[in-house]
Amino acid sequence: MTMVHTVRRAPWRIKACLALIAAVLIVVIASTWWLPYGPNTTDLSSNNLPPALLGGGWDHPLGTDPLGRDLLSRTIFGLKVSVGVASIGILVGCAVGVVAGLLSGYLGGFVDKVVMAAVDFQFAVPYTLMILMGLVLLGTDIKVLIVMLGLAHWESYARVIRSLSLSLRVNQYVEAAEAAGASRWYVVSRHIFPNVLPTVVVMLTLYFPAILTLESSLSFLGIGIQPPTASLGKMVGEGRNYLITSWWISLTPALVILVMALVAQTVGDWLKSITDLPETV
Amino acid sequence: MSTTEGRTRSGVYGFIGQRALKALLTVLAVLLFVFFGSRLTGDPISMMFPEGLTQQQHDALTHRYGLDRSMLDQFWVYLKNAATGDFGVSITENRPVTTVVFGAAAQTLKLGVWAFLLSSIAGIAIGIAASLKPEGRLSKTLMFLVCAGYSIPGFIVAILLVLIFGYYLQLLPSLGQGGPASYVLPVVALSARPAASVARYVQNSLVDVLAQQYIRTARAKGMGQRIVILKHAFRNALVPLVTVVGMLVIEIISGALFIEVVFSWPGVGKCLIDAVLDKDFPVLQFGVVMLSMVVIVVNLLVDLLYGVIDPRLRKGVAA
Numbered sequence: 337m338t339m340v341h342t343v344r345r346a347p348w349r350i351k352a353c354l355a356l357i358a359a360v361l362i363v364v365i366a367s368t369w370w371l372p373y374g375p376n377t378t379d380l381s382s383n384n385l386p387p388a389l390l391g392g393g394w395d396h397p398l399g400t401d402p403l404g405r406d407l408l409s410r411t412i413f414g415l416k417v418s419v420g421v422a423s424i425g426i427l428v429g430c431a432v433g434v435v436a437g438l439l440s441g442y443l444g445g446f447v448d449k450v451v452m453a454a455v456d457f458q459f460a461v462p463y464t465l466m467i468l469m470g471l472v473l474l475g476t477d478i479k480v481l482i483v484m485l486g487l488a489h490w491e492s493y494a495r496v497i498r499s500l501s502l503s504l505r506v507n508q509y510v511e512a513a514e515a516a517g518a519s520r521w522y523v524v525s526r527h528i529f530p531n532v533l534p535t536v537v538v539m540l541t542l543y544f545p546a547i548l549t550l551e552s553s554l555s556f557l558g559i560g561i562q563p564p565t566a567s568l569g570k571m572v573g574e575g576r577n578y579l580i581t582s583w584w585i586s587l588t589p590a591l592v593i594l595v596m597a598l599v600a601q602t603v604g605d606w607l608k609s610i611t612d613l614p615e616t617v
Numbered sequence: 618m619s620t621t622e623g624r625t626r627s628g629v630y631g632f633i634g635q636r637a638l639k640a641l642l643t644v645l646a647v648l649l650f651v652f653f654g655s656r657l658t659g660d661p662i663s664m665m666f667p668e669g670l671t672q673q674q675h676d677a678l679t680h681r682y683g684l685d686r687s688m689l690d691q692f693w694v695y696l697k698n699a700a701t702g703d704f705g706v707s708i709t710e711n712r713p714v715t716t717v718v719f720g721a722a723a724q725t726l727k728l729g730v731w732a733f734l735l736s737s738i739a740g741i742a743i744g745i746a747a748s749l750k751p752e753g754r755l756s757k758t759l760m761f762l763v764c765a766g767y768s769i770p771g772f773i774v775a776i777l778l779v780l781i782f783g784y785y786l787q788l789l790p791s792l793g794q795g796g797p798a799s800y801v802l803p804v805v806a807l808s809a810r811p812a813a814s815v816a817r818y819v820q821n822s823l824v825d826v827l828a829q830q831y832i833r834t835a836r837a838k839g840m841g842q843r844i845v846i847l848k849h850a851f852r853n854a855l856v857p858l859v860t861v862v863g864m865l866v867i868e869i870i871s872g873a874l875f876i877e878v879v880f881s882w883p884g885v886g887k888c889l890i891d892a893v894l895d896k897d898f899p900v901l902q903f904g905v906v907m908l909s910m911v912v913i914v915v916n917l918l919v920d921l922l923y924g925v926i927d928p929r930l931r932k933g934v935a936a
Binding site: 456468469470472545549553558572576579580594597600 | 771
């Protein structure tokens, strides 16, 4: 398989990053069945404990917060929430962008004009501002949040997929299919879509860290994932009032976000450098 | 944004007119988005008075704000009010939203100017340093830092700066506004991502330029490294310097949304986040309209400057 080959030839730091991602995924999936403590289980008799290496006990390796919730359990659970929200969201946004791009590129004409006007608008206005509006107008329900986070880059998918399908539809096999009387749906689903799929996969990898970052930033500010659900950004925000006395409450999830963002970016940059993606991504 | 598409008229005025028209249409689209967003997703009166109203008060206000009229009429009134600078009154502060948002924007500008200077200087310097010997250890270290600055979210950078310099080393104030020292941490936090973006951009274009024939010619003529870089390479790499300026403005604005809160800096970012938390819709909608307009105008200026610098673009020749 080509994928195995690519990974095998990757530099060691990429391999390390990929191994870390695999480890995170295993821990996150395993946490569905087993966590040291419940992420929201409070125990006021052992609150504000420092991490084990700083004088706390191994009962709570990363310490506890002011409500006595175990920070290791919360961090793992928060990681799961953040990764889950970003994964579902990015699929929604990608689907919207890819469909828009295919329609606009293959059908052309009026559809193309409308889609490209929307894309231009989206490029001209910072998406964060639109999310803030959306959060007030539509509420902070998690489903709304997931969709809004995911839509963050729909215009990039639309633009890249449009230009790809523009160049694909002049291929002879497409013309042959059309001449043979194939329906538009058939041509798009059998001839255009399979050819843009690899690009879509690379773009998903590239935008995943951005979505994760956006979610943690919003949750940190208290306008993303709502309490009591743990999310990494939320935990950093909750610990902000205790920076002087119990700084580890914020620091642990902050470092997890930092490492995740850095690792994802490194892998994304590498993927981009070994594939030939259109410039604007 | 594509700069070569669909050009029919040539000449400077046609070019400027077309760009300006596009920017104007985008502003109109933002107003339309904000207006219909607020009308379609709920009742703006209850949105403006979250604490609740009697039916009678509700009807009176509905009539007063013209909400019983047709959507088109309402949008016309909204546009007229917007043109005269009347965007409503803040729910939480009971002042015109324009006063609230402009006041906050002035505070952001104080940070933004320094962040702009710091990130452009640091970004260009790092970009040049990292492209001299792309395989050297210095370049690799710098590019790792750039990758970090680019990918790590601003609020994490801010929290780490506060923890290290504010609480652990106790060198710098980490909250609120005071003397010059209180600017240091917010400005550094706000500059991290824009500086990294600029460095990435400069490094990318310099590496491209350094591979060009005329650089080899200059080197073959025996010119020193400094002259080659500064006179031949950097000038050409920075033809799109304006892009960098536009990029910086946009990134500093988006960064301020998440970073000011950490430092309790009373700027426009904190103002908008507070507006979201308090459901102060009038403040939020004006903030969104204003910041979008800033971004649109900056993009317009960038487009126009491109036309000035690179005549191929305004003449409609494919670049």
